[in-house]
Amino acid sequence: MTSKPKTLFDKLWDAHVVTPESEAAPAILYIDLHLIHEVTSPQAFAELDARGLPVRRPERTKGTLDHSTPTLPVNVNGQRPYVNDEARAQVDTLRANCARFGVELFDYDSPQRGIVHVMGPELGLTQPGQTIVCGDSHTATHGAFGALAFGIGTSEVGHVLATQCLLQRKPKTLAITIDGELAPGVGAKDLILHVIGVIGVNGGTGHVIEYRGSAIRSLSMEQRMTVCNMSIEAGARAGLIAPDEVTFDYLRGRPRAPQGEAFEAAVAAWKELRSGEGAPFDREVRIDARDIQPTVTWGTHPGQVAAISAHVPGSGDADETKARDYMGWDANAAIAGRAVDVVFVGSCTNSRLSDLREAASVLRGRRVHPRVRMLVVPGSEQVKRDAEREGIDRIVRDAGAEWREPGCSMCIAMNGDIVGAGQLAVSTSNRNFEGRQGKGARTVLASPATAAACAVAGEITDPRPYLTTEPAPHAAAELETA
Numbered sequence: 001m002t003s004k005p006k007t008l009f010d011k012l013w014d015a016h017v018v019t020p021e022s023e024a025a026p027a028i029l030y031i032d033l034h035l036i037h038e039v040t041s042p043q044a045f046a047e048l049d050a051r052g053l054p055v056r057r058p059e060r061t062k063g064t065l066d067h068s069t070p071t072l073p074v075n076v077n078g079q080r081p082y083v084n085d086e087a088r089a090q091v092d093t094l095r096a097n098c099a100r101f102g103v104e105l106f107d108y109d110s111p112q113r114g115i116v117h118v119m120g121p122e123l124g125l126t127q128p129g130q131t132i133v134c135g136d137s138h139t140a141t142h143g144a145f146g147a148l149a150f151g152i153g154t155s156e157v158g159h160v161l162a163t164q165c166l167l168q169r170k171p172k173t174l175a176i177t178i179d180g181e182l183a184p185g186v187g188a189k190d191l192i193l194h195v196i197g198v199i200g201v202n203g204g205t206g207h208v209i210e211y212r213g214s215a216i217r218s219l220s221m222e223q224r225m226t227v228c229n230m231s232i233e234a235g236a237r238a239g240l241i242a243p244d245e246v247t248f249d250y251l252r253g254r255p256r257a258p259q260g261e262a263f264e265a266a267v268a269a270w271k272e273l274r275s276g277e278g279a280p281f282d283r284e285v286r287i288d289a290r291d292i293q294p295t296v297t298w299g300t301h302p303g304q305v306a307a308i309s310a311h312v313p314g315s316g317d318a319d320e321t322k323a324r325d326y327m328g329w330d331a332n333a334a335i336a337g338r339a340v341d342v343v344f345v346g347s348c349t350n351s352r353l354s355d356l357r358e359a360a361s362v363l364r365g366r367r368v369h370p371r372v373r374m375l376v377v378p379g380s381e382q383v384k385r386d387a388e389r390e391g392i393d394r395i396v397r398d399a400g401a402e403w404r405e406p407g408c409s410m411c412i413a414m415n416g417d418i419v420g421a422g423q424l425a426v427s428t429s430n431r432n433f434e435g436r437q438g439k440g441a442r443t444v445l446a447s448p449a450t451a452a453a454c455a456v457a458g459e460i461t462d463p464r465p466y467l468t469t470e471p472a473p474h475a476a477a478e479l480e481t482a
């Protein structure tokens with residue numbers, strides 16, 4: 001008797017159900033890896049304290065400091081320049097909680113500290129077949145490895161700390177198949193912005209998205225993480241990509257991945273983690289990679305996107321009018337050519353080594369436009385070290401941009417790295433909500449190449465000419481004498 005083929009999601013779900021869902025109650029799911037950071041963990045630990053409970057599986061819980069951490073180095077007095085007492089208190093509280101409850105914390109003195117969604121994969125903590133949760137909406141990033149990974153609320157963080165389990169209603173499945181080759185100069189960020197533009201900010205609501213097709217297969221792990229990271233911006237519960245040789249090669253030799261024979265045994269099991277031929281999805285969407293241009297957002301949510309060569313919509317739709325007004329666009333305005341004040345390269349979407357290389361390839365031998373302030377913030381200590389080994393920090397500084405310490409930084413502006421009211425920022429992060437990068441700040445989401453090109457041009461511009469041409473000779477000469 002042949003059984004019905006299962007989707008990757010179903011395989012992951014079925015392998016972790018402790019008690020199935022009923023009409024009266026959600027399913028109980030076992031959680032393999034619980035990541036915590038300083039913003040969404042204090043109340044959860046306080047809840048444990050109030051009930052006198054220990055952390056059920058401290059060895060499956062890992063902490064990092066990322067949201068409230070300064071990206072300027074320790075000052076001359078040996079102090080971290082926290083933006084305020086609240087930020088300092090969040091960090092100190094997580095430290096105290098991890099020490100008391102026996103949870104490993106990647107603290108400032110760790111060579112591996114980083115944005116939670118950069119650090120987990122980099123260490124090999126993130127592995128195919130796992131369930132991964134974190135009190136953070138961009139936990140979907142880890143789905144790039146074929147792990148069922150999603151964000152949870154603070155009270156759920158408490159449940160997982162106490163029980164290593166989570167109550168969940170079973171989501172539906174959405175297959176997004178992207179076939180064809182991406183054009184030169186078009187990358188993973190353009191792809192996911194385009195996808196969200198097609199399906200809408202609520203297009204994934206209630207679903208787990210599986211990204212498939214030849215365009216997805218040809219992406220590196222870092223690019224796949226960029227894609228899965230933004231699943232939440234389409235409303236999806238999680239994003240998934242089936243693991244393959246690219247995944248296994250990425251994980252081989254990572255410090256927290258299985259080693260030696262255990263790794264080969266794990267790979268054999270991981271190879272089963274794919275949707276069976278003909279497995280039924282609740283919905284399917286097909287996208288042709290050849291339709292994707294360098295893409296940016298023009299509005300105030302990540303579904304308000306357009307090709308960089310296009311125009312802002314001119315419709316009288318209430319949401320669009322409000323977004324246009326906030327962003328300071330005229331109806332039907334050309335997107336390219338708008339003056340830029342700030343450029344941010346960083347965040348869990350685009351702060352990995354390949355992202356910084358992409359930005360550096362544009363900045364090399366060029367200078368940031370005098371009206372622009374540009375920040376480049378590596379996603380982790382590891383990314384920072386790797387980038388510095390290649391001289392990316394020099395390229396960034398020589399171009400007149402700021403090279404910072406790892407953290408979330410201007411993505412959410414909790415640490416003092418903010419965009420001023422009314423300023424326009426081109427940002428490689430994932431959310432362009434009103435005020436996200438500072439009160440009254442305006443955000444245009446873009447790829448690292450686009451962001452860097454906008455920094456040089458001082459206005460929104462297509463990155464492709466910068467990727468294919470050398471800097472003008474005078475620009476290079478100016479740098480040598482600088």
Ligand SMILES: CC(C)[C@H](C(=O)O)[C@@H](O)C(=O)O
Nearest residue numbers: 039040067135136137138412
């Ligand atoms: C602070 C945290 C809870 C939040 C999230 O859940 O995503 C943040 O990381 C974000 O990107 O908005």
Ligand code: SF4
Nearest residue numbers: 138347348408411412
């Ligand atoms: S980098 Fe931005 S999106 Fe990612 S976890 Fe930090 S604040 Fe959230």
